Amino acid sequence: MSEQRNLEPGTSGSSEQLTPQALQPSYQQAKSVIVLNISGNYMGTTNFYVPGRDLNVNPSKMPFNIKTEDSEKQSLKENCLKYVKATADITNRVPLQATKQENIPKLHLMDVDLSVDFEIILEFLPGFTELTLHTCGLTISMVKNLVGVITQHNIHLSHLELSGNNLNGVGKYLAKSIHLMQALVLVNCNLQENDFIAIAEATAKRDTNMSWLNLSFNVMSKKSLDSFAPGVHKLDGMLLNECSVTGDGLEQLCLEISKRQKPMNVLYLRRNNIGLIGVNHVSSCVYNIRVLWLNDCNLTITCLRVLIAAILNMDHSMVYLDLSENKFGDEGAIALATCLVKVEILGVSDCDITPVGAEALHKANIELKRRIGGLPDISQATAASSVERPHEVAQKPKKLCAIS
Structure with a gap:
């Protein structure tokens, strides 16, 4: 699971640790929306979470839950239909209609085999603004179809996460829809150099800034890092946890960060052996970074x-x-x-x-x-x-x- 999901900053005396997502400015104004979380094979409980408006309220503790019978196996389509109906009942808006972004549901699936039901995701996709398909056995062709629906319907996603899927070669397809995403999370996806370059080039062409790009647990060469340098002014947050980043690899990226007109919100470099060379590069742009993670960097x-x-x-x-x-x-x-x-x-x-x-x-x-x-x-x-x-x-x- 990617480390930044569903965590809030700890308050005084709290045992919670501040996380990159908690410190991200775009999350400072939580919306009253419903989130459907499905894990496993659709057995047991289907939870519809209504996050509070206060950032310190944990959405998972909110009381709105819809339970299925323990002995009843719900299909993904049945769960989505229930979800959409619940959303319509609460918001009094027609589901699957492009209204204000904060009033449209969010779908999070983890450890759900989508080899059979992926078409259901594509069917309901125009109704969601946030989509997580974490460890769902996605293939390149599935992501290609996903991107096709996103671009065809001009779907603006506030968050797309495809972590935990082997997506070597996906860059050229995701590049076609980068301009429609506010946050993209590709943790542990076995991305290769060509994927990074394609994503980086598309990011640089955006009209607006991207709030979040998480490429953690993918090995990044110096060439891969250098490819993001020209467009780093379009990234307000960049997470590179355990990406085999070296000190030399940070040179061009930090040089361009130093040239940003507005400070970068988050740079996350945990568990990269950057050494003194890397610290020198980071120090040259530290004045232009609001939140900096250098833990376990030797x-x-x-x-x-x-x-x-x-x-x-x-x-x-x-x-x-x-x-x-x-x-x-x-x-x-x-x-x-x-x-x-x-x-x-x-x-x-x-x-x-x-x-x-x-x-x-x-x-x-x-x-x-x-x-x-x-x-x-x-x-x-x-x-x-x-x-x-x-x-x-x-x-x-x-x-x-x-x-x-």
């Missing part, structure tokens, strides 16, 4: 100092910086304390920080009151302080909390 204290110097040189604050799973220890924590003034939320889970390093961050944060995630308990710090100690941060490494 960053040393030298890398950290380069990044900190660039952040301190900014004339504004960045929203979120995640450096978790980089083993820079207390020396890195002490260095990071100097840049809290320019970072609103900082993630440092699993960085080998002891209570000594945590104490340094706490002291620097007394006045600023930034949010720091992943710090250990500071009660065992040996250095006494004349300044009143702030509240202890909870010991769970993935927890974010306000420090007051």
